[in-house]
Amino acid sequence: MTHSEHATASSDSAAPRRRPLAPDTRRLETRSARAWTEPMAVRSLDSGRYAVDGASGATYTVALPDGDCDCPDRTFRGERCKHLRRVAIEVTEGRVPPPGRRRDRCAGCRREAFVPEDGPPVCDACRPERGNRATDRETGDTVVVGRLTDETAAERAVPGANCTVADYPANGSYPDDDPVVEVVYPFDGPDFDDRRRYAFPLSRLAVPGETPVA
Template sequence: MTHTRNTPASEAPPADTRAGRPHLRQPRVRRQRTFPAEGYEGRAYRARAEPMTVRPLRDGRYVVESEGGTYVVDAERETCTCPDSAIRGARCKHIRRVAIEIESGLVPAPDERERVCAVCGGLMFAPVDQDGPALCDRHDHDPGDLVRDRETGALLVVVDRIGDRADEVRTGEGRLVSEYETNAAYGDHEPVFAVVYVESLPAGDAVDDFGTWVDALRDSRRYLFPASRLTRVELRAGDEEGGKSGEADAGPYSGRTSGTTGAETQRA
C-alpha cells in the first residue's frame, strides 16, 4: 500500500513513520479528512476523496463516519457493516479508508492501542499486549544503540531493555535505580535500560570478528539508567579514506571518553 499524505485542507499526518517502534502522537480532535485521489477510480477513489472520520474501538475494530452513514469496520477480516460489504461482499470504501489511515499512522493498527509515553507524556501507539511503561520512539532504545549519558557525557552501548520502572529495579548493591542522587532529575516511573561503557570495550583493531565484540559486550560490567538519562547518538558518515567513522569520528564502539563515569554506584 502506498504511503499517502493529506490534502492541505485535511488534518496533517504525523511527521514520523511507522518503523516498528511506538511513535509520538499529539492529542487532537478527530475530524473528517480526505486524501489525494488523483489516478484512482471507483471505491478506491471514494475511499480517498470522500470526507470521513475513523475512530478506533477498544476491540481492534473501527467506527467510520461518512456522509452516507456510520459503520463498523473489522480491518483484519476486511468486513464492514455497510450494504456494499455486508450484502455485496465488496471491499468497500470504508474498509479501504481504514487501511489508508492505518498505513498513514493516523490510527492504531488492530493489534495496537494508544498509550502515553512514560517520559514525555505524548500519545503513541504500542502493542496491545505490551506491559509496563511505554516509550515513544524518541525515548526508546534498542540493544546495540549508541547513547550518551546526559549527566557525564560518556558514550554507552545499550545491551538490554529492562522495561520495569526505576523505582522497581534494584542494582547489584540492592538499591533502587531511582534512589541514586545522579538519577534524581529523572522520573521514578521511567523504564530502565542496561548499558555498558564504550571505554570498557576493546578498540576497533582488537575486534577481529563479530563474535569477539558480542563476547566483549557480555563480559563488560553493566550499569542501569532511567530512560530519559540516555540520549541517542546519531552516527554520521565517516571519512573512509582516513578510516574515520561515527559520532566524534571515534567509531561507534572503539572510541574513548574522558572523565569519570559517575556510575560506579549503580551497577547492574
C-alpha cells in the same frame, strides 16, 4: 548547469502548488469515494482491529491485517467495503495508529506518539536498540545499550543498594516512570553478553545529537 538541473532548481525554490488533500472522488469507484467523503469515526482497538462509527449510527469492526470487516457489504457480498478503505486511509494519513501500535505519551520525549502495542511506551525516535551507543548525562561516560526493559525506574531494584533505580541518588531528577535501560561499558570485558549490566532511567541516556551532560 544543464537545462534539466536549472528546471529542478527553479521548481525547488518556487511556492508550493495548491492541491486538494483528498483525491478527485469523481475518478474513484463508489466505495472508495464514500470512504473519503462520508462522515465516519475510526477508533483503534487492538491487534490491528478498529471500530468504525458510520453516519447511520452503526458501528462495525475492521480487522485490517486480515482485510476483514463485519459489515454486510463485506460479510455477504465479499466486497472491500468503505469501512476497510476508510481505516486504510486514516492509517496512511497518520490519524490512527497502524496495526501493532497504539497512541500514547512517549516515555522518552514525553510527546504523544504511536508506540508499540506491547512493552514500554517509547517511540521509534527514542527507542534504544541493542548495541547503540549513548552518553550518561550525569558523568559524560559512553555506554552501550543492552536492552530496553519493561520495568520502570520505580519498579527496578538496584542490587546491593537497597533502593530502586528511581531512588538511586544520581537519578533523582529523572521521572519515576521512566523505562529502565540496561547498559554496559564499552571496555568492560571482551564478550558483550558477559559484561556486567547497569540499570539506567531512559531519560538519563543521551543519544547522538542530544546534549550529553545535563
